[in-house]
Amino acid sequence: MRDLRIIIPLLAAVLLAAGLPVLYGLRPGQESSPPKLELPAGEKACVMPADYMRQSHMTLLRQWRESVVRTGDRTPVSAGGKTYEKSLSGTCFKCHAKKSAFCDRCHASLGAAPACWDCHHYTEEVAHGAE
Amino acid sequence: MELNRRDLLRRAFRTGLALFGSAAAFDVVRGDLLAAGVPKAAAPRRAMAVDIARCIAAGDCRECITACHKGHNVPSIADTKREIKWIWKETFERAFPDEAHEFTRQDLKGKEVMTLCNHCENPPCVRVCPTGATWKREDGIVMMDMHRCIGCRYCMAACPYGSRSFNWSDPARVLPVKAANPGYPRRTKGVVEKCSFCDELADTGKLPLCVTACKTGALIFGDLNDAGSDVRKALAGRYALRRKPSLGTGPSVFYLV
Amino acid sequence: MLEKALSGSRLYWSWMLLLALAAAVGFAFYLLQVRDGLVVTGMGRDTSWGLYIGQFTFFVGVAASAVTVVLPYYLHDHRVFGPITILGEFLAISSVIMCLAFIFADMGQPFRILNVFLYPSPKSPMFWDTVVLSGYLALNLLIGWATLGAERKRMPPPRWVKPLIYISIPWAISIHTVTAFIYAGLPDRHLWLSAITAVRFLASAFASGPALLLLLCAAVERFTSFRPGREPRAALSLIIAYAFTAHVFFLILEFFTAYYSGIPAYRHSLGSLFFGADGGAGFMPVMALSAACGAGALVILLMPRLRKNNGAMMAAAVLVFASILLEKGIGFVPAGFNPSPAGALAEYVPTLPELAITAGIWAAGLLVLSALFKITVSVREEA
Numbered sequence: 001m002r003d004l005r006i007i008i009p010l011l012a013a014v015l016l017a018a019g020l021p022v023l024y025g026l027r028p029g030q031e032s033s034p035p036k037l038e039l040p041a042g043e044k045a046c047v048m049p050a051d052y053m054r055q056s057h058m059t060l061l062r063q064w065r066e067s068v069v070r071t072g073d074r075t076p077v078s079a080g081g082k083t084y085e086k087s088l089s090g091t092c093f094k095c096h097a098k099k100s101a102f103c104d105r106c107h108a109s110l111g112a113a114p115a116c117w118d119c120h121h122y123t124e125e126v127a128h129g130a131e
Numbered sequence: 132m133e134l135n136r137r138d139l140l141r142r143a144f145r146t147g148l149a150l151f152g153s154a155a156a157f158d159v160v161r162g163d164l165l166a167a168g169v170p171k172a173a174a175p176r177r178a179m180a181v182d183i184a185r186c187i188a189a190g191d192c193r194e195c196i197t198a199c200h201k202g203h204n205v206p207s208i209a210d211t212k213r214e215i216k217w218i219w220k221e222t223f224e225r226a227f228p229d230e231a232h233e234f235t236r237q238d239l240k241g242k243e244v245m246t247l248c249n250h251c252e253n254p255p256c257v258r259v260c261p262t263g264a265t266w267k268r269e270d271g272i273v274m275m276d277m278h279r280c281i282g283c284r285y286c287m288a289a290c291p292y293g294s295r296s297f298n299w300s301d302p303a304r305v306l307p308v309k310a311a312n313p314g315y316p317r318r319t320k321g322v323v324e325k326c327s328f329c330d331e332l333a334d335t336g337k338l339p340l341c342v343t344a345c346k347t348g349a350l351i352f353g354d355l356n357d358a359g360s361d362v363r364k365a366l367a368g369r370y371a372l373r374r375k376p377s378l379g380t381g382p383s384v385f386y387l388v
Numbered sequence: 389m390l391e392k393a394l395s396g397s398r399l400y401w402s403w404m405l406l407l408a409l410a411a412a413v414g415f416a417f418y419l420l421q422v423r424d425g426l427v428v429t430g431m432g433r434d435t436s437w438g439l440y441i442g443q444f445t446f447f448v449g450v451a452a453s454a455v456t457v458v459l460p461y462y463l464h465d466h467r468v469f470g471p472i473t474i475l476g477e478f479l480a481i482s483s484v485i486m487c488l489a490f491i492f493a494d495m496g497q498p499f500r501i502l503n504v505f506l507y508p509s510p511k512s513p514m515f516w517d518t519v520v521l522s523g524y525l526a527l528n529l530l531i532g533w534a535t536l537g538a539e540r541k542r543m544p545p546p547r548w549v550k551p552l553i554y555i556s557i558p559w560a561i562s563i564h565t566v567t568a569f570i571y572a573g574l575p576d577r578h579l580w581l582s583a584i585t586a587v588r589f590l591a592s593a594f595a596s597g598p599a600l601l602l603l604l605c606a607a608v609e610r611f612t613s614f615r616p617g618r619e620p621r622a623a624l625s626l627i628i629a630y631a632f633t634a635h636v637f638f639l640i641l642e643f644f645t646a647y648y649s650g651i652p653a654y655r656h657s658l659g660s661l662f663f664g665a666d667g668g669a670g671f672m673p674v675m676a677l678s679a680a681c682g683a684g685a686l687v688i689l690l691m692p693r694l695r696k697n698n699g700a701m702m703a704a705a706v707l708v709f710a711s712i713l714l715e716k717g718i719g720f721v722p723a724g725f726n727p728s729p730a731g732a733l734a735e736y737v738p739t740l741p742e743l744a745i746t747a748g749i750w751a752a753g754l755l756v757l758s759a760l761f762k763i764t765v766s767v768r769e770e771a
Contacts, residue, residue, distance in 0.1 A: 065278065069274075069276050069278065070276065072268055072269075072270075072274075072330065072334055074331075074334045074335065087314070088316075089313060089314055089315065089316055090314045093313070115319070118301075118303075118319035119277065119316040119317050119318055119319050120316045122309075122310040122313045211432075211433070212432030212433060212434075213427060213432060213433065214433060221730055224731075225730040225731050225732070226730075228731050255574060255575055258511050258512065258573075259511075259512050259513065259514065259570075259573075259574070260509060260512055261504050261509050261512040261514040261515040261518065262500075262503040262504055262506075262507045262509060262515075263507045263509050264503075279500070279503055279507065280496070280497060280500075281495050281496065281497045281498070281500045281501060281503055281504065282426075282495050282496015282497040282498075282500075283491075283494070283495055283496070283514060284436040284437060284494075284496070285512070285514050285570070287433075287436040288436060288437060288574055288577065288724075288725070289574050289575075290729070291574075291575050291576035291577075291729055292729050293433075293434065293728060293729035293730055296433055297426070297433065297436060297496065298425065298496070299425055299426050299427035299431075299432075300424060300425040300426075300427035301424075301425060320425035320426075320427075320496065321425060321426065321495070321496025321497040322496060322497060323496075375575075375576065378575040378576055379575070380575065
C-alpha cells in the first residue's frame with residue numbers, strides 16, 4: 001500500500017500520455033471530417049460502386065493483379081455498359097490521373113503508404129492512353 | 132462356411148482391390164473416351180526465331196532494343212555492371228561459344244546477334260525461385276511477378292544465358308520524368324526483371340514489340356504447336372541453332388543460320 | 389538463466405559494448421543499403437552474389453559442425469566432449485543467426501521475406517535451406533536451453549531432449565547439404581556444378597567449426613574459471629586434422645577433373661579463382677593467402693608432436709579457420725560466376741558498406757555467442 005503513492009501518480013501520467021493524441025484531436029476548431037477527394041471530371045461511374053471502392057479497392061486491385069499477372073487472364077471487366085481493362089496504370093489512372101488530388105488525400109490522412117506507387121505511378125502531367 | 136480371421140481379411144482385401152481397381156480403370160478409360168470425343172484446345176507454345184544473317188545485315192540497328200526498353204520503361208544505365216537489359220546484342224562467339232572456332236565463317240565472325248531470355252522448356256530459373264515469383268506459363272512464356280520477388284537473385288545465378296537483370300538501385304532515379312510508356316508499370320529497386328515475350332501483348336493476340344519494330348524481318352514469332360506458323364515454317368526450311376543446348380534447358384529461341 | 393548474461397566483470401561489459409557498437413555501425417550502413425539499394429555493394433549483373441552469400445555459406449558450415457561434438461557423445465557414448473557439447477550447440481545458434489542475417493542483408497526486398505513461407509516452392513533448394521536453417525535454430529535453442537537449465541538444477545535433462553538431439557545429428561548434415569544443393573545444381577556454373585561440392589562443404593565445415601570451437605575454448609579458459617580440459621581439445625584437434633586433410637584432398641580432386649578433362653568451362657572457373665584470368669589478378673591474392681595458411685596448418689596438423697603442442701595447435705586452428713574463411717567465405721561464391729554466361733571475366737570487389745555490414749553481422753553473432761557462453765560459464769560456476 002505504501003507503493004500506491006508512486007503507482008497512482010505514475011499511472012495517471014501514463015494514461016495522460018496515452019490520451020494526448022485524443023485530446024489533441026478534441027481541440028476546439030479541430031473537426032474531423034473525411035478528406036475531400038477531387039473526382040475526375042466527366043466520369044459518373046467507376047468500375048465498382050463508390051461504397052465498395054471506398055472499403056475494398058485494395059481487394060479489387062489484388063484480384064486484378066492475381067488474374068492478370070499470375071493467371072494471364074486479361075478479360076476486360078464490364079461495368080455500367082463500359083468495358084475496362086484490369087489495369088491500375090491503364091484503367092484507374094485514366095480517370096484518376098492526379099494522384100495527389102485523389103489517392104493521396106485519404107492515404108495521407110490515414111497514414112497508409114502502399115508500395116504500389118513505387119512502380120505504378122508516373123508524374124501527373126503525362127497523358128494516358130498509349131500502350 | 133467357416134471363415135477364420137485371416138481368410139476374411141484376405142477376401143476383403145481382394146474384393147476391395149477389385150472394386151477400387153476397376154473404378155480406377157473405369158476412370159482412366161472414361162477419361163480417354165471423353166478426351167477422344169471432345170478435342171481440347173492445346174495452349175500455344177510460343178517461340179521466336181532469329182534470322183542471324185538479316186540481323187547482322189542491319190549493321191548498327193537497335194530498333195528492337197529501343198522498342199522493347201521504351202515499351203517497358205527499362206531504365207538506361209551506362210554502367211555495364213548495373214545495366215538492365217531485356218534484349219541485347221552479343222557477338223556470335225559469346226552467344227554460341229560451342230559453335231565458334233578459329234575458322235568461323237567471315238560473315239559470322241565477330242558479328243553481333245540479338246540475345247534475350249530464351250523462355251526455356253525446362254527453365255533452371257523457375258526451378259530455383261524460392262517464392263514462385265517466376266514460373267512457366269502454359270503458353271511457354273517464363274513469366275516474372277515483380278510483386279512477389281524478394282530479390283534473392285537465385286534465378287540470376289541459375290540462368291546460364293545471363294538473361295536476367297537486377298535493379299541495384301531505384302530505376303525511378305534514372306528513368307525520364309516523362310514516362311516512355313505510362314500504361315506499363317516500371318519496377319522498383321531490389322527486384323529482378325527480364326524479357327517476358329511481351330505477355331501483355333501475347334494475351335491479346337499481338338506480336339512482341341521487338342518483332343514489330345524489326346525493320347529487316349529478322350525476328351519471327353509464333354506458336355510451335357501450329358505447323359503453319361511463321362516460326363515453324365522458318366524452322367522447317369533452315370538449320371537452326373540454340374544457345375547452349377547441351378544444358379538441357381530447351382531454349383525456345385532459335386537462331387536461323 | 390538469461391539474467392546471467394546481464395551481470396559480469398568490467399572486461400565482459402567492455403567486450404559486449406564494443407560488439408554492440410560495431411553491430412550498430414553495421415546496422416547504420418545497412419540502413420544506407422535499404423535506402424539506396426544493393427548498388428552500394430560491389431555486386432553486379434554478372435556477379436550477382438558476393439560477400440554476404442559467401443559468408444552465409446561459411447557460417448552454415450560452422451553451424452553444422454556442432455554435430456562433430458554431439459555425435460560422438462550421444463551416439464557412441466564417447467564422453468570426451470561432455471563439457472563442451474553445450475558450447476558447440478551455442479556456437480551453432482549464433483552461427484545460424486549470422487546466416488539468417490546475411491541472407492536478410494543480401495535480399496533486394498527483405499521485407500517480403502515471408503513470401504518464402506507464404507508461397508512454398510519445394511523445388512527450390514533455397515526454400516528448403518530457409519526451412520532447415522530455421523528448424524536447426526529452433527532445435528539447438530531447445531536442446532541447449534533445456535540441457536543447460538537441467539544442469540543448473542543438477543538434474544538430468546527432460547526426456548524429450550534425447551529424441552531432439554538424435555534428430556539434430558542428421559539435421560546438421562542436412563543444413564549444409566541443402567546449402568551445397570543451392571550451388572551444385574546450377575547448369576553452366578562449373579566451379580559449383582560438382583557432386584563433390586557438398587562433400588567439400590562438409591569437410592571444410594568440420595574443419596573450420598571445430599577450429600573456431602577450439603579457439604573459443606582457449607578463450608573461455610583464459611577469461612573465465614571454466615576449464616574445458618585437455619582431452620576435449622585433443623579430440624577436437626584430431627577432428628580438425630582429419631577434416632582439413634580431407635578438405636585439401638578434395639580440392640586437389642577438383643583440380644584434377646578441371647584440368648585433366650581439358651574442358652574449358654570448368655578449367656576457366658577454377659583457374660580464375662586460383663590464378664586470375666584475362667590479365668587480371670581476380671581472386672588470386674585471396675586464394676594464395678588461403679593456400680599459404682592451409683599449407684602451414686597441414687604441417688602442424690600432420691605432425692603429432694606439433695599437434696599435441698598447445699601453442700602450435702592454436703596456431704593451426706587460426707590457420708585452418710583463415711584458410712577456409714578465405715576459400716569458402718570469400719572466394720567460392722563470387723568466383724562461381726566466372727566466366728559469365730557470355731564468357732567474360734566478372735570482377736568483384738566488396739565495397740565499404742558491404743564490409744561494414746558484414747563486420748556488423750560478425751559483431752552481432754559474437755554478441756549472441758558471448759552472451760550464451762557467459763550464461764554457460766555462470767551456470768557452471770554456480771555448481
